Amino acid sequence: MARVNLDGSGAGFRRTDSHVRGLGRSNPNQPAEKPLLVMEDVYKYFRRDVPTLRNVALEVKRGEFVFVTGPSGAGKSTLLQLIYRKHTVDSGRILFLGRDVARLTERSIPFLRRNLGIVFQDFKVVPHWTVYENVAVSMEILGSPVRVVRSRVAETLERVGLAGRGNERTERLSGGEQQRVAIARAIATEPALLLADEPTGNLDPALAIDILTLFEEIHDAGTTVIFATHDHALLQTSPHRLIVIDEGRLIEASQGLRAWSARMHSLSA
Amino acid sequence: MARVNLDGSGAGFRRTDSHVRGLGRSNPNQPAEKPLLVMEDVYKYFRRDVPTLRNVALEVKRGEFVFVTGPSGAGKSTLLQLIYRKHTVDSGRILFLGRDVARLTERSIPFLRRNLGIVFQDFKVVPHWTVYENVAVSMEILGSPVRVVRSRVAETLERVGLAGRGNERTERLSGGEQQRVAIARAIATEPALLLADEPTGNLDPALAIDILTLFEEIHDAGTTVIFATHDHALLQTSPHRLIVIDEGRLIEASQGLRAWSARMHSLSA
Amino acid sequence: MDIRTTFARARRGFRDDLRLHVVAVASLVVAFLCLGAALLGVENLARVAERWTQSQHMTVYLGTDASESDIAQLRLVLDSLTEVAEVEYINSARARAQFAEQTEMGADVGSLPAEAFPASLELALHASANRTRITKIGERIKSFNAVEDVETYQDWFGQLGSLLDAGRKAVGILALLVAVCVVAVIGNTIRLAVANRRQEIEVLKLCGATDRFVRTPFIVEGILQGLTASVLSLVLLGISYLSLRGQVEDTVVTLTGMQVVFLGPLTVLGVVCGGGLVGALGSALSLRRYLSV
């Protein structure tokens, strides 16, 4: 399980690679007692009258794998963005590693984000950088030495099926390849929590399953994963916890809801 | 069927809205004799040794609906980009409305594109424009008067499920909503040929089917559609012509191949 | 293309990147301010030069034996010359008084002999008179009996002329340099501003816009930026002119005998139009790079 150094010093969320690496694999796939992420009564308003998220309560334990699904515009991305403090909650609170994310000062937001691996829905790769540079940047931010970065990037690119393409300009890649660059960047740092927003939207079904398998491997190594997706085929593949957001409300998917998803899926098939 | 004014004057691909509108709906869904698009022996090299597309031959008749599928990085987007002259072929030729697309001068490329509606894989909406502005731009380019643009944009936004959201900044929309803005822009001009590159990648299954239905409606009104997608569920939904690109080769999907796709799909489900 | 569409699109550009537009216009104002200041310098220097070259004159010293009729005849001849604007007779006593006044010697001039102050005819010459012509006239006049000597001040005017020439050249070079700079800064500013909107241009081109369609609102924006910048810079220049004139004027007047003037209306109009033109051209040229999509 990925552990994080939670010392009381100014920055709040210091982490070192050695912590993550050293303790990471000792106790895989067993949720710890203390939840990694807690959302309590969260509201988020983008428009004054209609909340985008309302009364959201969620507890994610260490080592869990959570699927988030829901129709377009339901608020999946917003949920993730609240966790990585792109937005702040309008009421309620979000605790990550016991700290209130909404109360972080500007200066400590980076240290929060260093504990996260984020696959953005719109990739957010820098088009004029090479593939290598786009993946390496998350490790460079952590201050990893160049040698380590180099070997780790190569390894990660291989895992997402882009071995040997480090020197191409990212804008020249196909949509699915760019998405995999974004995935590689997120997983390269071995974060405590992996937030993946629609990470297989541009991938063919076979590759989507490969990527899901990759996420599950990483999960098995102790990383907590929150995986937002529309792809009901994926939801069917793996028996993970499922959360549905609809009209801003979060519904913990009972077995019935999962059956509903399966029905939806077979209906569309 | 959408018709295009193919006069011999300099620009090559002049079109007027009246042509499209006036003759558009008289003879729906019946392929004409003369093919709209012909690709002959097309090669495209991005790297010197390995062609991205090799020996591609394709004929699309007026009023056809063609699915294009294939693994990530196979060359689907490249195929479409060759048609709208983002890239030029390295050998072979592409005839659109009987004209060789590769031989167009810089000055007449715009007139080619005005006959096309394109949904880009990465949307290519302008984030700081409003939704209205992003959709209106394709009609403004055609020189439609403001009044016409206004009513038509509202109508199109309603068709993609974004009614009443014209005044929001596009970057504030969710991924799926932005994708629908891109779709609205492409269909607003009632083009002769609609090129959709993965137009449902960010949409939930129900909405994806809605959008496919929308494309089929537009197709019924006479528009030719080329629809690139990974979503095997969609491929199963509708009995259209299917083309698979794999390792740069284009394979016309026989019934067998379609079955393969279904197998792939049920395998992943 | 619809005019309303064009303006709506130009307005969009301003709305979206208001801060960048402000930044760009600020740079342009600076550039135009430099140009305006240089022009102000050139214009004033030109006036001084004109005034000084207009003040060419010649002194015809008369012999002590020159009779009234000789002098009258000489004046007739001189008046008939096209180069001569005015002839003034100065007798010996007045010459002595003028010398006393100029040298502040006062009564002491009394000790100087009469020969030191010959009577003379002071000729004011037209500005059009050139140097060789003046020398020739001087020689011809010398042949008159009544004339003892002719002072054409050619050395002095020659020196002054070359000095003014050098000054003019210097200011001219400066103005040219500033103009080059203005064009460079404007070009760069617009280029950077346009680079900020390549995404928009790409979208337009991919949707089938002609280069002209893409360009028009950018050019409208460029013109508006250029006009705003040039007008603003002229206003600023005017304000600093008015506030500095008081301090400098006395000195300048004693030095050159002239008042400082602001840019003439034609120059002002030229700067404003130039601003618009440069803005339009700058936009058009900067766009080229992003048009081939």
Place this chain on the structure above:
Amino acid sequence: MDIRTTFARARRGFRDDLRLHVVAVASLVVAFLCLGAALLGVENLARVAERWTQSQHMTVYLGTDASESDIAQLRLVLDSLTEVAEVEYINSARARAQFAEQTEMGADVGSLPAEAFPASLELALHASANRTRITKIGERIKSFNAVEDVETYQDWFGQLGSLLDAGRKAVGILALLVAVCVVAVIGNTIRLAVANRRQEIEVLKLCGATDRFVRTPFIVEGILQGLTASVLSLVLLGISYLSLRGQVEDTVVTLTGMQVVFLGPLTVLGVVCGGGLVGALGSALSLRRYLSV
């Protein structure tokens, strides 16, 4: 943060937007060129002013009845004054010769009486001597028997001083204006260049980069840009100085009695360092807007 990483990232910036960097540096060169030219003006004017104020002098006219011993005594007194740098005795004959030379009257001076050319002591004064002190000294010396009159040239130096003052003020204002412009242009250029890379900054911030991490390579780039621009502009200024000096020098020498000089090594160093500093500051400040993601 790894130093290698920082530099690799700065290099990336240059590689990706080489054209924009060239554009930005070009703007900066123009700005620095203006600043350098203004400084060149200030420095040369300051030298002229210094030289002219250093050339203060006083003439003590001696009576015709002044004896050798009177003069020797007077000299002793004058030498003891701290303000006086040098004393030179000029007898009547030499004064006449000098006058003849200055006025180009030649042999004609012979006709002037001896009284017009009294013997005198020419005093060169230290630059530190102020005007009231000089007037006082003049009055004290006047009380000597041997002295007939004292010319302190205070009117003349007063006028020259106020003229130089005005010139200095004008150039100073110009230099200030140029400095403000330089800062404005540099700020705007860098701001536009940074705006072109907001996407990159957003990605960095979202991946957990601290503001410092984001800033460092931009600041390195800014410093390099500033240094490049200032060095380039100095080189350009030097070239134009060398090519123009020949044309202007004669005039300037006759006018002021001094040669034109280039910027001193300290000023050059200052401009170069200032370039780097301004680049760094400009980058840091322009970034702020895009750091809050």
